Amino acid sequence: MTKEEKQRLRKEKKQQKKNKEKKDDNASQESEKEKKSVSSSSSAPQPPTQPATQKGGSSCCSLKNVHDMVQKVTLILIFPVVKRLPEHIQVDNPDVLKKLAKKLERQQIPLRLDYGYKVSLFSHLHQYSRKAPLTQQLSIPSSVIHPAIVRLGLQYSQGIVAGSNARSVALLHAFKQVIRDYTTPPNEELSRDLVNKLKPYISFLNQCRPLSASMGNAIKYIKKEISNIPSQCKEEEAKGKLLNCIECYINEKIILAAKAIAKYAIEKISDGDVILVYGCSSLVNHILCEAFEKNRKFRVIVVDSRPRLEGREALRRLVQRGISCTYVLISAVSYILPEVSKVFLGAHALLANGYVMSRVGTSQIALVAKAFNVPVLVCCETYKFCERVQTDSFVSNELDDPDDLIVTRKGKTQLEDWQQVPLLGLLNLVYDVTPPDFVDLVITDLGMIPCTSVPVVLRVKNVDL
């Protein structure tokens, strides 16, 4: 645990103690009052006992205090520290918002405001507008945030860099630039100062677009590597080491992992297969292109959905290689599924209880495929495995710009004035969660595992670390 976290914990414990003391004081006061009222309601011979009870009460109180302190201390020692919910899913809680505003003020990062009416079921999530990027509130050039990070934040919020792998790789490249331009201030250690420098950058990126699970894992890795730099290490050497670490991470966890997954996945593609894919997953596209290079005969059905229409990008890439494709919208999935022999899906993250978090619409496809008895294969690198547990898509999700849902057809834009209509909310969800019963196989760089074995892989990885 870092110093700050320890300090926070100590403060929390003190607060808890104070609250308990207050409660106990009130309770003891009330008991005193009760005793008084009891004694007053009883017959007259009581009055001489009143001061006695009072005195007895106060002495009892002090003894009680000591006893309580001992109890509290033991309680706090036995009581485990509760893990706090991240702030980005507690937007409707004003205390959390106040804390966030204070933190951002301290880090000199502007607070991004929510936009438009939020559907009540999702009012605990942020909803930002693409027309108001955070960079408008920054002074350029910014003295607090490195320009590479500003650029990255803009790319995220405008959707120029999208897709789990692309975002992680862009993040790691930006961090490499930051490390290259970093100089240790005097009287500071690189291992501690650099981590503190990265914190406002991460808050900034979080404000631009909430961090994905893969990005979270990458950041954890970098922070660990930085704090493991020995203090005797010279700056140039340390920087070189860190740059090397990041290079290795990208190479091993993303590029080589894709090759390993493609190798396993190609075994599952046989001649004459009809493969269904949804949206644009860089990994699934890579697998299909590799399989085509190895002369497997198959055809692909690309399923797409509004408002992102990412399937068009996947279609473009596959057709360029010469793979024969069909393009349908998600509403036609049950029509087309009797023809399909396998479904290949990408994932944004794999949760610790075996649930698959992916682009919205994925769980629908998995459900319909299960109803038609078509095997569903999810392809996911191990660096996207996440310790979080989620059983529904409501608790933790992302709300995209609601204006994306407005479309102009035949010159008419129906939803143009949606803000004026009271009780009308536009909901543009980004992710959804698929239960493990709908997934037949998960292909990772460690091999082919059933969906229920994700916690085993996490356990094995933690042992390695």
Place this chain on the structure above:
Amino acid sequence: MNEEELVEYFRAQMRKDPDMASAVAAIRTLLEFLKRDKGETILGLRESLTSATDCLTGVDSSVAVSSGGELFLRFISLTSLEHQDLSRCKKVMEERGELFLEKISMSRAKVAKLCHTFIKDGAKILTHSYSRVVLRVLEKAAAEKKRFSVYVTESQPDAAGRQMAEALRKLNVPVTVVLDAAVGYVLEKVDLVIVGAEGVVESGGIINKIGTYQMAVCSKAHNKPFYVVAESFKFVRLYPLNQQDVPDKFKYKADTLKTVQNLSEEHPMIDYTPPSLITLLFTDLGVLTPSAVSDELIKLYL
């Protein structure tokens, strides 16, 4: 030791003890091969062991032989082979091999000990074809003075079910042979279904004699528990998605694979039962749910 000697030794082992699993005979053969091998390097030794396993699968194409061979190779190499002298390394590997053989010869007893408690007094059991592990379990249950009756499917095309019925009659267990087509008919009378397995795959499903999948689907429809008994050396690193995905080399007998040109006219000897239809697996590693099989496989192989 060349190929012919290998095959001869294997066949001799099978003849000597017909009750022994074919995988155990294969592992005995591989151990003998290791002892007689005159290789110069460890890598060469490994390669020759792998090719010996392939040769044996050419004789008996069951899943267990190939999985047993692979596990044997992993077990003997899972030790420090840092000795300078090759003969010392070989000695270490041989000792490990003997240890492995000892462990797996106890596995059937362990499985029987775990499973027989699930057979209650007065139970009616349904089983499929001839499985020596199931026989061992029923022997143990009978020895514990439990009264139960057994329905066995005939299991065409080789009518192995009749062999099972004979063996059970010798134990004085009331047994009825039913047609393969009568499984749905008989299931309402039955309390539980116990089958063996030729191979246990990574998803937690099993590969067994053809007709097992049907039995599993019917027992799921009737809500009867479907138990599988298998030794741990049958765990194999396959992951079939459906019946088609099982490799051809396991589906047909070894002689058929060598002689017949057009496999689509042959009838497969095995089928794949997915894990969603299996209630529990009894192995010498313990009583496992189908999702725990992957956990155990990761421990064995990674």
